[in-house]
Amino acid sequence: MVGCRETPHFVRPGSAHARTGPRGSFADLIVADRPIAGLSWLDYGTAIEALTGGAEPSRDETAPPRTRANRRAGVREYVAPQDGDGWWDYFRLSDHLSLSITEAAYRKDRWISVEGGAFFKIRVLLAGRLLSRDGSTLLVGPQAQLHVCAGARGGGYKIAGQVPTTLVVLHCGPELLSERLGLALREAPEPLRALAGPGLAAGVSNRVSLTPELFRAAQWIHASRYSVLSTVRAAYLEALAMEMVCQIVTDLSAGNSALSYGRSLLSRDRRRVHEARDYLSQHYASPPTIPQLARRVGMNQTKLKAAFKQLLNVTIYEYVLQRRMEVAAQMLVEAELSVAEIAYRVGYDYPANFSCAFKRYYGRLPRDWKDE
Numbered sequence: 001m002v003g004c005r006e007t008p009h010f011v012r013p014g015s016a017h018a019r020t021g022p023r024g025s026f027a028d029l030i031v032a033d034r035p036i037a038g039l040s041w042l043d044y045g046t047a048i049e050a051l052t053g054g055a056e057p058s059r060d061e062t063a064p065p066r067t068r069a070n071r072r073a074g075v076r077e078y079v080a081p082q083d084g085d086g087w088w089d090y091f092r093l094s095d096h097l098s099l100s101i102t103e104a105a106y107r108k109d110r111w112i113s114v115e116g117g118a119f120f121k122i123r124v125l126l127a128g129r130l131l132s133r134d135g136s137t138l139l140v141g142p143q144a145q146l147h148v149c150a151g152a153r154g155g156g157y158k159i160a161g162q163v164p165t166t167l168v169v170l171h172c173g174p175e176l177l178s179e180r181l182g183l184a185l186r187e188a189p190e191p192l193r194a195l196a197g198p199g200l201a202a203g204v205s206n207r208v209s210l211t212p213e214l215f216r217a218a219q220w221i222h223a224s225r226y227s228v229l230s231t232v233r234a235a236y237l238e239a240l241a242m243e244m245v246c247q248i249v250t251d252l253s254a255g256n257s258a259l260s261y262g263r264s265l266l267s268r269d270r271r272r273v274h275e276a277r278d279y280l281s282q283h284y285a286s287p288p289t290i291p292q293l294a295r296r297v298g299m300n301q302t303k304l305k306a307a308f309k310q311l312l313n314v315t316i317y318e319y320v321l322q323r324r325m326e327v328a329a330q331m332l333v334e335a336e337l338s339v340a341e342i343a344y345r346v347g348y349d350y351p352a353n354f355s356c357a358f359k360r361y362y363g364r365l366p367r368d369w370k371d372e
Contacts (some may be wrong), residue, residue, distance in 0.1 A: 032077040093238040096173035108161040121147040124218035128165030131158040144210040149203035168218040189252035272297040284323035285347035
């Protein structure tokens with residue numbers, strides 16, 4: 001197993017590697033070629049600030065525009081040829097918010113170490129697979145994950161080898177919540193509230209719902225190198241990143257409320273709702289009607305609909321649609337099937353209806369997703 005840290009490798013601006021070659025021809029990127037080992041969250045931010053000229057900003061208002069623009073530049077780390085192909089782009093968007101965009105294909109599983117400290121990360125895997133240390137699957141694109149660290153050990157994950165990977169990660173300090181959003185950490189929704197308490201032994205990762213809004217923001221971040229003027233790209237990325245943070249905080253708050261409601265349900269009713277969810281998870285292509293599902297789990301259908309929504313924060317219909325779209329998106333990337341064949345497999349009688357549903361959910365047609 002090969003590995004690296006979830007931190008950049010740097011080369012100083014003006015070096016030969018930064019100035020020459022087609023891979024170094026991005027106006028808002030400084031190319032990197034050497035590792036900085038063992039960086040903590042604070043050291044990571046300091047290193048990017050120093051590299052992009054932001055550690056000691058000039059107070060001279062007449063400073064050359066290039067110096068000020070350089071502070072908004074990103075850092076690009078290329079995957080070593082012997083390890084695979086692709087790159088990691090890093091942007092320091094504010095004192096408490098950084099962003100990385102990964103477009104890579106490794107020859108072997110690649111371990112990514114996450115240093116300890118107090119921070120949280122939002123990972124949106126657009127394509128590929130992330131694995132745990134033992135090789136079990138954590139995420140299959142498109143899916144999302146929230147990682148919260150308040151201790152000495154951050155943890156890590158593997159990027160699956162032989163699979164093209166597209167990954168967008170927000171690296172956030174707790175001050176982003178308390179200072180930027182005005183949200184006291186002790187009042188933050190779980191699991192973000194852990195940032196206010198005593199340190200955890202290690203970072204904790206939880207899968208979160210990849211809503212259409214979260215997915216589209218991650219897509220736009222990934223496409224920004226083609227779609228946005230380099231001089232405004234950092235501001236554009238910061239706006240999208242903050243949209244993603246606000247979306248996650250809102251969804252977590254709604255989920256915590258649902259959890260509180262769920263605790264008020266009788267244990268047998270919670271068990272029946274989870275049984276219904278698990279059945280739909282496997283039978284999304286041909287789901288039962290609500291009366292049929294209610295009879296299957298032994299619950300009144302009116303109560304089942306209300307409890308399902310409150311406990312899981314989605315309606316029964318929304319859950320089935322979510323499962324169909326997630327499975328379809330995965331098939332479009334990994335399976336050698338036509339759009340029509342995938343439509344039939346996830347439960348649509350007419351491919352045109354599937355294409356319309358997919359476009360409404362993800363903002364793109366299935367053929368565009370498949371061809372990317």
